[in-house]
Amino acid sequence: MKFLSKNVEETAEIASNFAKATLANPNFEKNRAIVVGLYGELGSGKTTFMKYLAKAFGIEETIQSPTYVIEKIYELKDKSFKHLIHIDTYRIEKDEEMINLGWQEIISDSKNLVCIEWPEKVSGIMPHHTVIKFEHAGENERKISIT
Ligand SMILES: Nc1ncnc2c1ncn2[C@@H]1O[C@H](COP(=O)(O)OP(=O)(O)OP(=O)(O)O)[C@@H](O)[C@H]1O
């Protein structure tokens, strides 16, 4: 699916629809989380998308870029998922750093929805995942594709 977002509100709507679609398709894979890779250059809208994705899942606290904390885990009240996990690998240099974060456990729990900014930094340990690409198309316009 391809979208052209003209402003932050439209990105919010795309994120909200993605949340609904994810919830409408339960994860039947045993021992495998749903993993989403958020690709795109600095300021292309990855964290903004996450902020509204979390909101659509009923998370009320403000989502900040986890660039400095690497990982944030939000508890979900929804039955299909227990955790929304937001990881920003921008500062990660080696795949082992992800292993030390408990990556193997994180991606082995079918109740986790795991979203990674800069997945290309840790491509060696990324399992099969949904790809969301963000591209600048103007000051407030962003191309967003989901495959
Ligand atoms: N249509 C749009 N969709 C999303 N963000 C937009 C849009 N138009 C303008 N923006 C602005 O672009 C910026 C996107 O920043 P954001 O932190 O989401 O990017 P990022 O891809 O996470 O960057 P980084 O790689 O540094 O983590 C925000 O300041 C946001 O307000």
Ligand SMILES: [Mg+2]
């Ligand atoms: Mg970001």
